[in-house]
Amino acid sequence: MSKKKLPKLGLVYLDHVLRFFDKSNFKGWSKKIEIVTYHWGKDKDRFIQEVKNKKIDVLIGNIPATAYETFREISKALPNVEFVPSLDTQFSNKSKENVTRFARKYDLEIPKTDIIYDKEKATKFLEKTDYPRIIKKSYGPSNYGGYFVHKVDSADEALDLIEEKKYYPLYTQDFIKISADIRVMLIGHKPVCAFWRRPPEGAWLTNTSQGGTMDYQDVPKEVLDLAVKASKSANAEYWACDIAVAEKDNSIFILECATAFAAFPYIRDWIGQYIMWKFSGGEFKKPNIPLFNWEELGKMDSSVLRVLRHITFGKYTPSSDGDFYTGGKNIENKPNIDDKKYRMLNTNSLSKLLEEWPSEVFNYQDNFIKNSMTQPQIIDFIKICDDESSESFIVNEKEESTEKVEEDSDKKININTATKDELKKLGINTKIARRIIDYRVENGDFKSIYKLRKIKGIGKKRFIDIQLDIKI
Template sequence: MAKKKKQQKLPKLGLLYLDYVLRFFDKSNFKGWPDKIETVTYHWKNDKDRFIKEVKRKKIDVLIGNIPATAYETFREIARELPHVQFIPSMDTQFSNKSKENVTRFAWKYDIPIPKTYIFYDHKKAEKFIDSTDFPKIIKKSYGPSNYGGYFVHKVDSAQEAHNLLAQKKYHPVYMQDFVPMEADVRVMLIGHKPVCAFWRRPPEGEWLTNTSQGGSMDYMDVPKELLDLAVKVSKAANAEYWACDIAVGQDGKYRILECATAFAAFPYIRDWIGQYLMWKFSNGRFPLPNMPLYNWEELGKMDASVLRTLRYITFGRYTPSYDGAFFLDSKTKETEEGEMYLHELDALYPVLLTEDRTKEEWPSEKWNFQDNYGHTVRKVHAQSNPHYNDEDENSESAEQENMIELTEKKVEKLLTSVEGIGKKKAEKIMDKFNTTELVHALETAPEKLVEEISWFKKKFLTKLQKEWKEFKKKL
């Protein structure tokens, strides 16, 4: 008689909580998980070492929970001290949770459409830019414990208004965007890169903010497929198990990302779906995926919000074609740029997907924490605090990042003047616009910013400069 195949051991799950922070998940979101689910709470201040010891003592394999902006850098360090614990979402996925600045850098890297954005760490440069730019502009608080409700988003119509606002608010960094007239914006929530909820937020008559806390209205009907496609692209770029995007629908007909993060308000049934998705992911398919049909939100959205806040464990049957089904169910269609499509055809285009399990850091703080590092030489990372990688190539790339140094102005000038067509005067103009840190960052992550920010700097200069930069780095 054949032996019964032994069931694979499930990982030990833990829920991450922080004092004074609303809890996104509860054990009930993981209904049916057979093993004990641990909880660990971070108490702020000097709690890092105790927290790490508790996670180790409880032998947690997967730690699930969102990290607020003010704890993000600390948890970068904690994650490095716990190389065998998988954080869900990963610290890289939660990079955008920290600040609007990080959302922008994420968008620049992955060619995601956003309003044209300007970030200044040097306030004198910000003031100079304000005196030379066009208005209106949007000024936002980039970083802090509370960035919600539109209270830290300001429209300024003149240079004087901008100067007055920054003198009063003292935001750092100075984060500005071109004002884009909007018809509305759309919040899209995704699980496993599949849209599971989407709704419009429309500003009151004569206003521009769409937040419902500021008087905006909302509805769930007829969100365009093309807008959902953009949300899926962004979720995939972030490698997010769960994700939310705010997408502006401009009066020019274009879609632009305004916000994105793993920390968002969600009805309990959506958190249940996320829990079921994670159970499926970590059990090798032993637990079933929830069926979350596309545009389910149009029907659920007909209920009062007070009802939606109490609904749990919602399930849907899968579409199965039959003679009467073809008559009744196929009558509902959606207009797309590709033409009219049945709902079940659309749903098949958006499968629930697994995220990648990665060991390499995409957004290490030594390179990307500009807010704290600006003006300082980038420090080397102590060997014992580095992530433990298995792949030799990844180790060498990590070492290259750790040994980055801040270039002197003399070296930068030499680099710029090595490009045919850029003399000393033009090099000085570039350096007046970008300091050494900003220029290196632009060359590494968003070189097109040089073309956008400097009117005479053509693409041919950029191509030559990138080539020279590549050779220049080899000599450092």
């Protein structure tokens, strides 16, 4: 039997950014692994050319917040290159605001959050809301040990803070008294490491870099479930969630999630093994990473774990311990923990032919500042772009709709009622316009604008070009 030809892997590096992977994380990969470095500034075209020259099929790496939009453009210019994780998966890496939008869309528990772009509205909000509350810098680097996270006790304090720090837009959350939070790391949606981060006595920040402690015991199943749900929603090859546990009622919610988290060296090896399995067509085995392995590894000092490499597990053989976690029965003969939920799964490379988070819509920061768009206009874009229902997106922004939006929406072409000539105004030819009309005759109305992609001739690029000009 001939082996599947291995794809060419490339690692994305960026000048001045800490490297997450290196070639040693892909031990055994027989083909040369390329490295492509992005030098910032006006380096986009050169970078694209280098990827093409090196004939890379799969580009692996985390994109930091400040390069995110540029890399969306780069990935569009390289349609045959698979980014791992995809740019859609990395949407949350860009900002806390993006984490919030992601969580709202997929119905993941988060603290009540308000994001307000309009300065006057932000002031009004802070004047009338409850305290204490949390204010965070919305954009820029995430996971900075709470450096851009503030607890404020009054409207005055809040207003002074945003003025002094120039935090814009306002990103604010209810303050939740937290007993601890748990960082969960996942590979192929399987939790592979989880640890508690506990604040120092009397403090509210749980970040261990600020003097808190960490431990590995008894991570609740609900926390793993929420992390798995987030990882699946993001279609993430690897993922990390910080999940907080409220002191009052042990309710849980996501504080942060993204692909770009610090991870122990051995976890990067596991990610490497997973990626090699995913892309080798069977040549590499799926890594066997037992659930709750962290309880055992946690018996080592964390300073040792931080530098330890090459932890691999053998084949699964049941033991009483293992049984408990892998579908064994308890005394009442009921399954203990449903291991099926925690299987390591392949992520779907082709599941999203369409961009899920196109920057034309979701790059709020630049759209607001550069094009001086108003908030209602942008919300309108979200409404039309979200396939099913965008309700969860706009929870705190609903009352914003104004006449301006309606005016704009009048100019849009309704793909369910437009005549052939009206459709042609979108820049499509007679043939494609005909196909749209035939589709309506055969199938009834388009249920979302996304369904237009079913029409031959409406490719990804064309759809992106016209998506803001159409409605249903």
